[in-house]
Amino acid sequence: MEFKIERAKQLKEKPVETKLGFGRHFSDHMLVIDYTEGIGWHDGRIIPYGPIEMDPACMVLHYAQETFEGLKAYRHTDGSIALFRPEINAQRLIKSNERLCMPPVPVDLFLKGIEELVKYEQDWVPKEPRTSLYIRPFCFATESGVGLHPAKKYKFVVILSPVGDYYPEGVNPVKIWVEDEYVRAVKGGTGFAKCGGNYAASIAAQVKAEQNGYTQVLWLDGVHRKYVEEVGTMNVMFLINDTVVTTPLEGSILPGVTRDSIITLLKDWRVTVEERHLSIDELMEAGRTGALKEAFGTGTAAVISPIGELHYKDETVIINDFKTGKLTKKLYDTLTGIQWGRVEDPYHWVKILK
C-alpha cells in the first residue's frame, strides 16, 4: 500500500525538550488507514494531526472495540533514528485484535506505517538525554449501530508524542500499593490484550493508590486475590535472593516487550529467572526477612522503574533501603544503552530507520 500524503498548512512550534512530560504534545501529522469488511485495509494516508469525525452510534463509543500499542523512536548520537523491536508490537496488536474480533493489521503494514510516519516527522524525535518519540498506534471500530456484534469498519491510526521521563520521580524508586479490592483481569478475559477496557477498569485502583500516597498499583490475580500480576501499566520483577521472579504469561497479564528483553538479558548474564506464581504472602515475607533484594516494573514508557516500597493491607516493606538496586541499575543502563545506541546490540533489537 502506498500512503497518500497531505502536508499540514502550518507546523506547530516544538515543545521545550527538557520539559516534555509524557503524552501531552503531539506531532504535526498522523497516519490513518481504513478497514472495510470485504475490502480489507485501504486508503492509507499521512495527514495533518487533527480531529476525526465519528458517528455518535459508532461502536467504539459504546462497546469499546478498541486496541492499541505503545513503542518509541530513539535519537542516536549520530542523528539516526531507531525503533526497538517494533515487530513484537505488531504481533501483539494482532493478538489483541483477535481477542476483540477485530481484523489483524498485517505486520508489514504496521511496520511500514510507523516507519514512514516517523521518518516524515523526524524533526519531532527529540535529542535531549532520556527523551524519545512515543509512538501510539491504535485501532477502533467505526461502524454505526447499537446492536452488539463485531464491527465491519475500523480505523488504524498512529499518532506521535515527544516524551521525557514517565514519572516525575525519574528513575528513582516508586512506592507501590498492593490492591486487594479491585481486579484488573482474569484468565479467560482480556488481560493479555492491549485493549481500552482493561485500562478503564484500572483507573479506580490507580486513583485509590494515589490518594494513599502511592505511585502505582500492584495487581493481584482475580481468582485467588493472592498471586502477583503486574504493576499499573508495567510488568513486574523481583530479585529474591539470587533469583529474579516474574509472573508467567497465562492470559491475564500483558506480554511486555520490555519484560521479554529483560529476561533475555538476565539469562545471558546467567541470572536465574523464574516465571512462576508468586503469592503476595511470599513476597511480603521476603520483604520482611530481606530476601527481597530488588524489585522493579518494566515497560516501554518508564523502561525500568525501581520499586522502593510495597504496601499490602496494613503492612509496608521497604526494599533495598528505598534505593535503586545494582541489578536494576545495570538492566536500566544496558537496555536504555541499546535503545539509544550507546551499547552494542547483539540481539538485533534495534532497527535504524533508513
Added chain:
Amino acid sequence: MEFKIERAKQLKEKPVETKLGFGRHFSDHMLVIDYTEGIGWHDGRIIPYGPIEMDPACMVLHYAQETFEGLKAYRHTDGSIALFRPEINAQRLIKSNERLCMPPVPVDLFLKGIEELVKYEQDWVPKEPRTSLYIRPFCFATESGVGLHPAKKYKFVVILSPVGDYYPEGVNPVKIWVEDEYVRAVKGGTGFAKCGGNYAASIAAQVKAEQNGYTQVLWLDGVHRKYVEEVGTMNVMFLINDTVVTTPLEGSILPGVTRDSIITLLKDWRVTVEERHLSIDELMEAGRTGALKEAFGTGTAAVISPIGELHYKDETVIINDFKTGKLTKKLYDTLTGIQWGRVEDPYHWVKILK
C-alpha cells in the same frame, strides 16, 4: 439547565415500522451535554444527529473511559408516550460512572435530557405492535492525552433508535451456548457497570456461539467457571420445580431493570424467587431430570427471551419441549402490557411524558 435547540435543516424519511430491526436507524436529533472539571455539566443542547469531532488522542479511544444505558419509550394506544422506570437507569449510570472514575450525570439532568429529547422527537416513537423507541444515553472521556488518568472532560450524549423485535426469532425460544473458555467479568472488576469494555470482551464468545448455531452465550463466573451469571446482554432466570432461581447481585453481573421488575411481579404472584448461586452442574442435572421447567433471559431490548435449549460441553438439554413456558409467557404479557399501557401499573413504573 436549559437546553439550546438547533433544528435539523432536513428531516429524515422514517423507516417502515414493520421492518425496523434493532439499532439500525437513528432519529433526526440528539442531546449533547459537556462536562469540564471545575465547571460541571454545561452547554446542554438538542442538535441535529451527526458526527462528533474527536481528537485522535482523546482518552475514550485509548482507555475506553465510556459508559452507557439503554431504555425505551413506548407508544400507548391513546397516542401518549411512556418511559419505563427511567430513574433506575439514571442511578445505574451513576454507579457505572463511579466505577470508571467518571463524573456522575445527576438523576434530574439524565431524566430531563431524555424526556425533552424524546418529546422533541416524538414522531419517531413508532406505533406498530411490539415496536418502541430505544433510547441510548452514553458518556465518554474527551480529554486528549495518552497518560492514563481520569479525564477532566466528558460528553453525555443521547441518541434515539426506533426498534422492532431484538431477535429475528421474535418471542420464540432461543438456543443458548454455555461458555466455559471466555470470561465476561469477575468480582472486583467492572461486571456490574454498563461500560464498553465488558461488551468488547464479550464479542468473541458471542461469535463462537453463533458459529456453533447458538443465539446467545450463558456466562459462567470467572473464579470457579461453575456458577451461572448472565445470558449475553440479559439477566437469566430458571424455573426449577416451583422456584425461580436467578444470580444474586454481587458485583459481576449487571443489575437489570427488567430483572428487578420481574422479581417484583413474581413475588407479588407468590412465586418463590431465590437469588442464589446456581452451578451449571445443578442446572444441567435439572434439565436432564425435567426439574427445569422454564428458562428465560430478561433485558430491555428483548424484554423476556425464552430459552429452549442449553448446550454445555458435550451435552444438550431441551427445556419445555423448546416451547415458551406458561410462566414465561405470563411474565412477558404482563410486563409488556404495563410498558405499552395495556395492563394496569400498580407499581407506578410507567412515566407518561407530559
